[in-house]
Amino acid sequence: MKRQRKEQPDVVVAGAGFAGTVIARELAEAGKHVLLLEKREHIGGNMYDEKNADGILIHRYGPHIFHTNDAAVYEYVRRFGTWTPYYHQVRGKIGGKEVPIPFNFQAMEQLFPAEKVSRLQQKLRFLFRERKRVSVMELLECSEKEIAELGQFVYDFVFAGYTAKQWGVPVDQVDRSVINRVPVVLGYENGYFADVYQLMPQEGYTSIFETMLRHPRIQCCLGTDAQTRITLQENGTIWLDGTVFHGVFVYTGMPDELLHYRYGTLPYRSLDLQFETLQLESAQSVGVVNYPNSEAFTRITEFKKLTGQKKSGITTILREYPTAFARQEGQEAYYPIENPENRARYERYRTALATWNQLYLCGRLAEYRYYNMDGVVARALQVSQEILERKSLSNDSRTACLLT
Numbered sequence: 001m002k003r004q005r006k007e008q009p010d011v012v013v014a015g016a017g018f019a020g021t022v023i024a025r026e027l028a029e030a031g032k033h034v035l036l037l038e039k040r041e042h043i044g045g046n047m048y049d050e051k052n053a054d055g056i057l058i059h060r061y062g063p064h065i066f067h068t069n070d071a072a073v074y075e076y077v078r079r080f081g082t083w084t085p086y087y088h089q090v091r092g093k094i095g096g097k098e099v100p101i102p103f104n105f106q107a108m109e110q111l112f113p114a115e116k117v118s119r120l121q122q123k124l125r126f127l128f129r130e131r132k133r134v135s136v137m138e139l140l141e142c143s144e145k146e147i148a149e150l151g152q153f154v155y156d157f158v159f160a161g162y163t164a165k166q167w168g169v170p171v172d173q174v175d176r177s178v179i180n181r182v183p184v185v186l187g188y189e190n191g192y193f194a195d196v197y198q199l200m201p202q203e204g205y206t207s208i209f210e211t212m213l214r215h216p217r218i219q220c221c222l223g224t225d226a227q228t229r230i231t232l233q234e235n236g237t238i239w240l241d242g243t244v245f246h247g248v249f250v251y252t253g254m255p256d257e258l259l260h261y262r263y264g265t266l267p268y269r270s271l272d273l274q275f276e277t278l279q280l281e282s283a284q285s286v287g288v289v290n291y292p293n294s295e296a297f298t299r300i301t302e303f304k305k306l307t308g309q310k311k312s313g314i315t316t317i318l319r320e321y322p323t324a325f326a327r328q329e330g331q332e333a334y335y336p337i338e339n340p341e342n343r344a345r346y347e348r349y350r351t352a353l354a355t356w357n358q359l360y361l362c363g364r365l366a367e368y369r370y371y372n373m374d375g376v377v378a379r380a381l382q383v384s385q386e387i388l389e390r391k392s393l394s395n396d397s398r399t400a401c402l403l404t
Contacts, residue, residue, distance in 0.1 A: 008247060009035040009219070011387070012240060014226035015252030017045020018373055019363030021212050022076075022380035023250050023387070028217040030388055035219050037226040039253075043213060046332070047205040047373070054277045056303055056316040057204055061332060062273060063288060063301045063318070064205065067195040068374030074197045076377060080211040084308070086200040088192045090299075092290040094157050101192065101290055102133070103154050104185035123147055124186050133183040133194060137176070154184055162292035166322045167269060167337065175338045192288075195374075200307060226251070232258060236355050245358070248387050252363040254333060255349040263348045266368060268333035270325035277316045284317075297321045336368045343368070360387060 011027050013020045016038035024034045042048050046061035065088050068074055077083070092101040099107035108117045123144060128134050136159060139151025159182050160171040167174050183194075191198075201208050213220055230249060231239040238245045251258065256266045274297075287305035291297060297319040304315050325333050336342070346368040353359055362383045364371045371379065 007033075008240060008243075008245060009033045010247045011035070011250065012037065012226070012230060012245070012247065013250040013252070014230070015039075015045065015363065016043040016209065016213070016220065016222075017252060017363065018047065018376045019252040019366070019380045019383075020045075020250065021209055022377055023362065023384050024218050024220075025212045025215060026381065026384035027387060028215040030384075031217070032388075033217050033219075036213070036221065037224045037229065038220065038222050039225045041223050042206070043220065043222070044206050044209040046334070047209070049204045049206050052275070052277070052316060054311075054314055054316060056277070056311060056314070057307050057309055058275065058303050058316055058318070059205070059301075059306075060273075062271060062320060062334075063303075063306055064373065065193070065198065065200065065306070066373050067193040067198045068372075069195050069197070070374055070378055071197075073374045073377050073381075074199075076381065077199075077208070081208040082202040083199040084202050086198055086306070086308075088198060088288075088306075089190050089286040090192045090288045090290060091284075091286050092158060092292055093294060094292065098285065098289065100185075100190050101158065102183045102185050103158050104190065105188050106190065120146065120150055128186055131186055132189070133185055135180050136182040136184060137180050139184060151184075154182070155179075158182070158292055160292075162290060162298055165296070165298050166335075168322060168324055177338060204307075226253070227257065232356055232359075236357070238356055238358050248358050248360065248390065249356070250360045250362060250383070250387070252361075252366050254365050255346070255353060255361060255368070259349060259352060262352070263345055265327070266346060266349070267337045267342060268325040268365075269335040269337060270323050270331050271334050272321040272323050274319045274321065275316060276319070277314060279313060280315050281313055283315050333365060336364070336370060338370070 010032040011034045013024050013034060013036045016036055020036060021043065024036045028034050047064050048061060049057055049059045052058050065086060066077065090101040091098045095111055097110050099110050105121055108120060123146060127142065127144060127147065136151055136154050139147055140155060142148045142151065159179065163174055163178065164171050229241050233239060238249050254266060283302045284300060288299055288301050290299045299320055301318040302315055304311065325331060350361065353361065360383055361367055362380055363376055
C-alpha cells in the first residue's frame with residue numbers, strides 16, 4: 001500500500017463544554033492546530049440549549065445562569081456573543097408558603113411572629129455587623145441561643161430535605177463543604193446570587209459555543225468518543241489513530257474511564273429531567289421554585305422567565321429528580337460526590353495519569369470538583385496558559401507521521 005503523510009494536530013481536546021471549548025479557542029488563537037472530539041452529537045456540554053417542539057428555548061441539561069465576580073472572565077465571555085443582565089430569583093415552598101431562597105429577612109417575616117422577627121433581626125445585625133450574608137453553619141454554631149435556633153430552622157426546612165434528595169443520603173452524611181455553601185441573607189435582598197455580573201446569553205448558550213469554535217485552526221468532531229481515537233500506552237506515550245502523538249492531550253471527561261476503572265469507579269450524582277409544556281401564560285412566580293420538604297423532585301424551572309422569551313399562552317417547565325449515576329447510555333454525570341474516600345480515589349487516578357506528561361485534566365468531571373461556569377472558564381484559561389508555556393509547544397509542533 002502506498003504511504004501517505006498526514007499532519008497531526010498540536011493539541012487534541014476531549015469534550016466541547018466550557019473547559020474544552022475555551023482551551024481550544026485560546027490555543028487556536030495562539031497559532032496551534034486543535035482537534036476537538038465530542039462524544040455527544042452537539043457542542044456546549046451541559047450548557048447546551050435548543051428550542052423544543054413548541055418553540056421555547058430550553059436548557060436540555062437543566063438551568064444555567066452565568067454569574068461571576070471575575071471581571072476578566074466577564075470580559076472574556078462577552079467576546080463571543082450578546083449577553084443581557086439577568087437577576088435570578090428563587091423561591092422555596094416552606095411551611096405552606098413560598099419564601100425567598102436564600103433565606104432572608106422577608107422569609108422570616110413570612111414564617112415567624114413579628115416580635116420574634118424583630119429580635120432576630122436586631123441580634124443578627126449586631127453579631128454579624130457589616131456582613132450581608134452568613135452561612136447556615138455560622139448560625140448553627142453561634143453561642144446566642146435564638147440565633148442558633150434560627151440556624152437549625154434553616155438547616156431543617158431549607159437545607160436538609162433538599163440536600164438529602166439531591167445527594168441520595170441522609171443529610172448528616174453530606175460533606176461539610178456542601179453545608180457551608182448554604183447562605184442566609186442579612187437583609188431583604190431577594191437575588192439568589194451576590195455576584196457583580198449576572199447574565200444570560202441573548203441568543204442562547206449554543207450560539208456562544210458556536211462562535212467560540214468558529215476558528216480555522218479548530219476541527220470539531222461530534223459523536224466521537226476520544227477513547228476511540230486516543231490511547232494511553234503504559235510506557236507513557238499517547239497514541240492518536242494508531243500513531244504516536246507528539247502534541248498535548250486535554251481531557252475533560254471522567255478520569256476513571258481513561259484508566260479503565262483501575263481503582264474502581266468514581267461516583268457521581270445524576271438527574272432525571274422531566275420537561276412539560278403547559279397551556280399557560282405563566283406557571284410560577286419566578287424562574288425557579290425549590291421543593292425542599294415535599295415532592296420527589298427538588299425544583300421546578302420555568303424557562304420563559306430565565307430567558308425573557310415572549311410566547312403567549314404557553315410555557316415549558318422542568319422538574320428535576322436527583323438519582324444515582326449509572327454508567328449507561330443516556331445518563332449524565334452531573335455532580336461529583338465529595339467525601340474523603342472519593343477524593344482519595346480521585347487522587348490515585350490523578351497521580352497515575354501524571355505518567356503521561358502530555359495529558360492535562362480540566363473541568364468538573366476531570367478534576368472531580370464542582371465548578372460554576374465562571375470557575376471552569378477561569379480554570380480553562382489557566383490551563384491554556386500552562387500549555388502554551390510548554391517548550392514543546394513554543395513553536396508549531398505539528399508532526400508529519402507515516403501511515404501505511
